[in-house]
Amino acid sequence: MTPKPIPGPKGNPLFGSVQEFALNPAEFMLRNAVEYGDIVKFRVLHLDFYLVVRPEYTQELLITHHDRLIKSPRDVAILSKFLGKSILVTDGAYHKRQRKLVQPAMHTNRIQHYANTMVDYTLRMLDNWADGSELQIEKAMSQLTMEIVAKSLFDADISGQGGQIGEAIDTLQQIAGLDFRVQNIIPDWLPLRRNRNRAEAGATLDQLIRQIISERRASGEDKGDLLSMLLLSEDETGARMTDQEARDEAVTLFAAGHETTANALSWTWYLLSQHPEIEARLQAEVDTVLGDRPATFQDLPQLRYTGMIVKESLRLYPPAWVLNAREALEDIRIDGYTIPKGGSIFVAPYAVHRNPAYFADPLRFDPERFSPENEKRIPRYAYFPFGGGPHICIGNSFALMEAQLILATIAQRVSLSLLPNQVVDIDPQVTMGPKNGVRMQVQMRETVSQP
Numbered sequence: 001m002t003p004k005p006i007p008g009p010k011g012n013p014l015f016g017s018v019q020e021f022a023l024n025p026a027e028f029m030l031r032n033a034v035e036y037g038d039i040v041k042f043r044v045l046h047l048d049f050y051l052v053v054r055p056e057y058t059q060e061l062l063i064t065h066h067d068r069l070i071k072s073p074r075d076v077a078i079l080s081k082f083l084g085k086s087i088l089v090t091d092g093a094y095h096k097r098q099r100k101l102v103q104p105a106m107h108t109n110r111i112q113h114y115a116n117t118m119v120d121y122t123l124r125m126l127d128n129w130a131d132g133s134e135l136q137i138e139k140a141m142s143q144l145t146m147e148i149v150a151k152s153l154f155d156a157d158i159s160g161q162g163g164q165i166g167e168a169i170d171t172l173q174q175i176a177g178l179d180f181r182v183q184n185i186i187p188d189w190l191p192l193r194r195n196r197n198r199a200e201a202g203a204t205l206d207q208l209i210r211q212i213i214s215e216r217r218a219s220g221e222d223k224g225d226l227l228s229m230l231l232l233s234e235d236e237t238g239a240r241m242t243d244q245e246a247r248d249e250a251v252t253l254f255a256a257g258h259e260t261t262a263n264a265l266s267w268t269w270y271l272l273s274q275h276p277e278i279e280a281r282l283q284a285e286v287d288t289v290l291g292d293r294p295a296t297f298q299d300l301p302q303l304r305y306t307g308m309i310v311k312e313s314l315r316l317y318p319p320a321w322v323l324n325a326r327e328a329l330e331d332i333r334i335d336g337y338t339i340p341k342g343g344s345i346f347v348a349p350y351a352v353h354r355n356p357a358y359f360a361d362p363l364r365f366d367p368e369r370f371s372p373e374n375e376k377r378i379p380r381y382a383y384f385p386f387g388g389g390p391h392i393c394i395g396n397s398f399a400l401m402e403a404q405l406i407l408a409t410i411a412q413r414v415s416l417s418l419l420p421n422q423v424v425d426i427d428p429q430v431t432m433g434p435k436n437g438v439r440m441q442v443q444m445r446e447t448v449s450q451p
């Protein structure tokens with residue numbers, strides 16, 4: 001049977017859609033997903049890309065055809081410069097084994113111990129906020145989630161080793177972002193500042209983590225953090241990770257875990273500042289459930305509306321707005337369409353979550369979409385901020401718990417309003433944060449007494 005032609009924009013005869021794509025890849029994908037429907041083909045310079053949109057197709061791609069896909073070697077080449085050979089950048093049998101070894105560290109039993117860290121660190125941050133003060137919310141959230149991930153992963157305080165590790169990882173992540181923009185065409189050996197910075201940050205990071213790992217191995221102690229779990233985890237033959245493997249997974253958890261959650265929280269505060277009625281309901285919930293005592297892991301089921309707000313914010317502003325590009329190892333047939341061997345495939349939560357084919361009035365911020373009754377009606381892969389298939393986010397429970405606890409703890413104490421004269425826009429890079437940041441003003445709330 002001849003395959004059905006895949007529709008899509010023609011673009012410029014020479015350069016394809018390079019201009020629109022480069023200008024704002026998230027909006028470009030959304031626009032074409034809405035215009036062409038289930039699956040879209042477009043060209044950027046000499047490269048053909050396939051954007052899979054329809055939820056059933058996404059499921060078929062990520063689940064049924066997962067072993068015919070690899071993460072795009074172009075992306076892997078950039079990311080592995082600092083992530084090494086971790087689960088985020090590998091596929092097949094190696095990925096499967098490593099993923100099994102990392103999984104216990106992210107198990108619910110284990111991560112609930114970090115709930116107190118999340119709340120304590122948020123309260124410590126709030127102690128430094130004064131009534132009427134102004135702040136960049138994305139900076140504050142980034143600092144906070146970094147402190148939390150450093151403590152939960154390495155039991156390290158940000159004022160010490162945790163801070164140095166965080167700084168090195170941020171530098172490496174920023175340089176990877178630059179590499180993505182120029183598609184990694186700048187060789188590592190050129191004597192450029194970015195290459196020097198990468199080498200320096202890489203050396204610092206490796207030295208710090210090696211030291212922590214060797215101290216742990218020597219003491220054999222389970223410190224209760226994620227790193228201990230990574231080091232103690234065994235595969236079916238009883239073998240443990242090597243130091244290098246543990247380093248790669250730990251750096252990946254740190255990098256994947258902090259900026260994404262910080263972006264989710266920044267967008268949530270922005271959305272709440274635009275919807276005072278929703279913020280008022282949030283405050284009413286935290287006042288009723290918590291009064292003035294700190295939130296705990298056990299409160300999460302009662303903080304239901306808080307959770308709905310987080311999910312709706314992840315719909316409108318998915319920090320992982322597009323999954324890492326995949327490459328087809330052989331022809332992939334989905335519903336009469338063929339994605340050819342070697343084709344690069346995008347699956348973009350942003351292009352589905354904001355698509356009127358899947359969400360009515362998609363740009364409206366409405367946490368009710370995630371009430372228990374409504375949430376059940378959302379088709380699988382119409383909403384997937386954490387991806388799907390073998391690479392589905394391993395930190396999703398950690399992230400949701402963290403966002404819910406931080407949101408509740410901040411909403412309990414303060415209200416945040418958007419300072420005037422700002423245009424808040426998306427910046428779709430490796431993750432999607434607000435383009436020029438978001439400046440907000442703090443108003444202290446009257447603390448409510450315990451219910």
Ligand code: HEM
Binds near residue numbers: 087260319391
């Ligand atoms: C709101 C916050 C978060 C979002 C939106 C998010 C989103 C995602 C997505 C979409 C993927 C799949 C990427 C792909 O298939 O190409 C992913 C993978 C991953 N995430 Fe998250 N993530 C978040 C928080 C976290 C946290 C807190 C951690 C760790 C503590 C984490 C660790 C990872 C790791 C290690 C992977 C790679 C898994 C694999 O490839 O097997 N993430 N994340």
